Amino acid sequence: MRRMGNDQAEKTEPDAIARAIAYGVDITLLVENLKRTPTERIENLERWVAFLEEVRRAGEMKRKSDAARRKKAV
């Protein structure tokens, strides 16, 4: 399968791909995704969403513990 870096696409494709790149879409991620099956794409999403949830929870715990520390200091 052909690989396409963003720079290469920008030089040669004044089309939807170039517009997407200009908008900030990382075409390399799309090309990588397209190598996967649709099920793999969904499984990948679920792993990513679970990771985001972990990060969100960690941030929440940190904010709570910081608030408790500040309260104690006052």
Added chain:
Amino acid sequence: MPLDAKKLFDTLDREGVKCVIIGGMAAIAHGSASATFDLDLCYARDDMNLEHLERALAPLHPRLRDVPANVAFVLDARTLRNGLNFTLSTDAGDLDLMGEVAGIGSYEQAVANSETIIIYSRPRSVLTLEALIRAKRVAGRSRDLQALPELEALLELRKRGEGKV
């Protein structure tokens, strides 16, 4: 509740619910790299399918999202018949049931604008990339419009023969 798409699909399969995958999950199936946190489905509104939906979802304890837990809600065929679009939380993650898709129409039109994609070893109806783009354009919310450049790029990549279906 984190999204467990397989569990949601398995649950709907068991009752043979007629639906088309739309929205962010359709975009993911087509190769989008954007995150989505729920499963959006356009469902058939015939009486039998509403009953199938009721039976399928009951074990997942569907409740309305962003509504206080003490507000009584039962997702049964009657509720589904009296409403159209439902934004739900379930034990397998968030699920949006849409009776109509902007720019496409009801389930029958959604089926006519869908393609069969194998997801979790089963053929499923997924809104085509072209229809998804049309729906996002018509919906016109900023998050829909923001998704367009990526979806149009995916369409272009597909025309060039990239990707598995």
